[in-house]
Amino acid sequence: MTRLPIRMTVNAENVELLAEPRSHLADLLRGELLLTGTHTGCEHGVCGACTVELDGAPARSCITHAGACDGATVRTIEGFEGDAVMAALREAFTAEHALQCGYCTPGMLVMARDIVLRLPDADEARVREELSGNLCRCTGYRGIVAAVMRVLDRRRGLAGPAASRAA
Amino acid sequence: MKPAPFTYSRPADWGAAVALLQSGARPVAGGQSIGPMLNLRVVQPDAVADLRHLPGFGGVALSGGLCRIGAGTTHAAIEDDAVPGRLGEILAGVARRIAYRPVRNRGTIGGSLAHADPAADWVAVLPAFRGSAVALGPGGERRIALADFVMGLMETALRPDEVLRAIELPTLPAETRWGHWKFCRKPGEFSKATACVLAVPGEVPRAVLAALDEAPLVISDASALLAAPEAEAARIANAVPGLSPWRAALARTALKRAAAMVLETA
Ligand SMILES: Cc1cc2nc3c(=O)[nH]c(=O)nc-3n(C[C@H](O)[C@H](O)[C@H](O)COP(=O)(O)OP(=O)(O)OC[C@H]3O[C@@H](n4cnc5c(N)ncnc54)[C@H](O)[C@@H]3O)c2cc1C
Ligand code: FES
Ligand code: FES
Numbered sequence: 001m002t003r004l005p006i007r008m009t010v011n012a013e014n015v016e017l018l019a020e021p022r023s024h025l026a027d028l029l030r031g032e033l034l035l036t037g038t039h040t041g042c043e044h045g046v047c048g049a050c051t052v053e054l055d056g057a058p059a060r061s062c063i064t065h066a067g068a069c070d071g072a073t074v075r076t077i078e079g080f081e082g083d084a085v086m087a088a089l090r091e092a093f094t095a096e097h098a099l100q101c102g103y104c105t106p107g108m109l110v111m112a113r114d115i116v117l118r119l120p121d122a123d124e125a126r127v128r129e130e131l132s133g134n135l136c137r138c139t140g141y142r143g144i145v146a147a148v149m150r151v152l153d154r155r156r157g158l159a160g161p162a163a164s165r166a167a
Numbered sequence: 168m169k170p171a172p173f174t175y176s177r178p179a180d181w182g183a184a185v186a187l188l189q190s191g192a193r194p195v196a197g198g199q200s201i202g203p204m205l206n207l208r209v210v211q212p213d214a215v216a217d218l219r220h221l222p223g224f225g226g227v228a229l230s231g232g233l234c235r236i237g238a239g240t241t242h243a244a245i246e247d248d249a250v251p252g253r254l255g256e257i258l259a260g261v262a263r264r265i266a267y268r269p270v271r272n273r274g275t276i277g278g279s280l281a282h283a284d285p286a287a288d289w290v291a292v293l294p295a296f297r298g299s300a301v302a303l304g305p306g307g308e309r310r311i312a313l314a315d316f317v318m319g320l321m322e323t324a325l326r327p328d329e330v331l332r333a334i335e336l337p338t339l340p341a342e343t344r345w346g347h348w349k350f351c352r353k354p355g356e357f358s359k360a361t362a363c364v365l366a367v368p369g370e371v372p373r374a375v376l377a378a379l380d381e382a383p384l385v386i387s388d389a390s391a392l393l394a395a396p397e398a399e400a401a402r403i404a405n406a407v408p409g410l411s412p413w414r415a416a417l418a419r420t421a422l423k424r425a426a427a428m429v430l431e432t433a
Contacts, residue, residue, distance in 0.1 A: 002174065004175055020172070021172070021173055021174060021175035021215070022169055022170040022171070022172055022173055022205070023169070024202075024206075043168070043206050044202075044203035044206050044207060045199060045202060045203050045270060046203075048267070048269065051269050054272075054273075057243070057268075057269075057272040058268060058269040058272060059269050059272050059273050060199075060202075060269050060270065060273070062202075062206070063198055063199060063202025063203055063206065064198060064202070064273070065170075065175070065195075065198060065202065065205070065215075066175070067175030067176075067177065067215070067217055068195075068198060068217055068219065070177075111268070111269065114268065118268075129354050130267075130268060132267060132353060132354040132355050133266065133267025133268070133269060133270065133355050134267075
């Protein structure tokens with residue numbers, strides 16, 4: 001089987017690997033780069049477990065095949081170490097019991113961060129709608145929604161007059 | 168499951184893309200429909216041609232009352248107002264309810280139309296507009312009326328060696344009225360019945376009924392539907408062959424609600 005040379009930036013590092021065209025980004029991340037934080041559930045785009053940041057926006061790594069990744073910039077759950085929004089989300093997920101087995105969590109967090117940054121005014125109904133592409137078999141979603149709302153509310157408070165005084 | 172093996176290429180220009188299609192390669196845009204089909208081995212192409220890097224594949228341009236939307240424009244770009252004016256407002260509302268944001272970030276308007284899933288949102292909505300699909304083949308470009316583009320379940324007017332290059336839609340006056348109803352039990356799920364009604368001032372109103380397991384039904388004069396929504400919606404839905412009673416009820420209700428949205432903004 002012919003393999004394709006793939007160059008990507010993954011979590012701010014340049015990587016180069018050879019991949020079968022039929023393999024997908026989640027395979028490359030998990031199998032080649034040993035970044036096993038990205039999970040796969042359905043492998044056809046439905047469950048959201050494999051969601052990573054691809055060229056700056058959330059995408060399904062299970063239906064992004066190798067060729068399409070050449071030249072791409074990828075950020076996986078392992079790549080948010082110094083990210084303030086992700087730190088706030090991690091804390092809120094703990095406080096609100098937003099995970100049990102943790103299988104959906106990497107995808108949930110990537111999606112949650114996108115919601116917080118893209119939709120700063122989102123209410124609970126909108127958060128639920130935006131999270132509807134990420135399935136969780138454990139929590140019943142309540143804790144996850146509460147965690148995202150907690151971070152949104154905190155940021156809305158911070159963006160008020162107090163924050164501008166502090167700045 | 169893994170896809171059956173295939174080779175990958177990334178044509179640099181449109182001529183190369185058409186040549187690859189002539190040699191039997193399967194085009195791929197966002198991969199959001201063909202990706203799952205590859206993984207499930209529903210399709211097993213020997214070669215795929217990735218269109219995403221073609222010049223002008225995505226993007227929107229306005230000229231002379233016509234809005235040209237590159238086939239590679241993503242649902243997310245349209246949701247985020249890539250298309251200006253009243254037309255853009257209408258399209259953004261449709262785009263926002265397609266699948267989920269990570270799918271919308273990659274999936275394209277052209278890919279959705281070329282895929283021709285009868286329940287897909289662009290398939291259901293675009294025939295309402297007096298626009299065309301711009302196809303490029305070995306003999307050059309041709310335009311196909313959007314009302315004639317999808318011909319059946321995953322069947323389009325596109326020839327195997329043609330690539331869909333753009334969608335051209337007339338811009339719309341601010342007073343254009345629009346009604347759109349889509350039945351899904353969960354956000355992002357494929358529709359069980361979709362209807363839309365477009366009323367452009369000074370033009371005959373048009374409607375589409377879709378998600379029928381076949382080509383969308385284009386109602387090129389929806390005046391009667393707007394005059395007597397209840398009776399007309401029932402007549403139209405009941406005339407669709409092969410719909411089970413509950414699907415016919417959903418179709419009728421979708422039509423009625425889309426018409427009501429137009430009438431409410433009268
Ligand atoms: C979980 C999930 C939920 C979804 N829910 C919805 C939904 O609610 N509503 C909805 O409408 N869609 C839904 N979709 C489908 C999604 O909208 C896809 O983005 C879209 O159908 C295909 O666009 P694409 O660019 O990804 O095309 P691809 O998957 O790349 O291609 C699809 C087909 O079109 C052909 N093709 C693509 N581009 C061209 C072109 N320019 N010229 C010629 N042929 C071309 C390909 O050969 C292929 O046969 C969903 C998808 C997923 C994974
Ligand atoms: S594994 Fe990718 S969406 Fe389920
Ligand atoms: S925590 Fe187990 S699937 Fe979500």
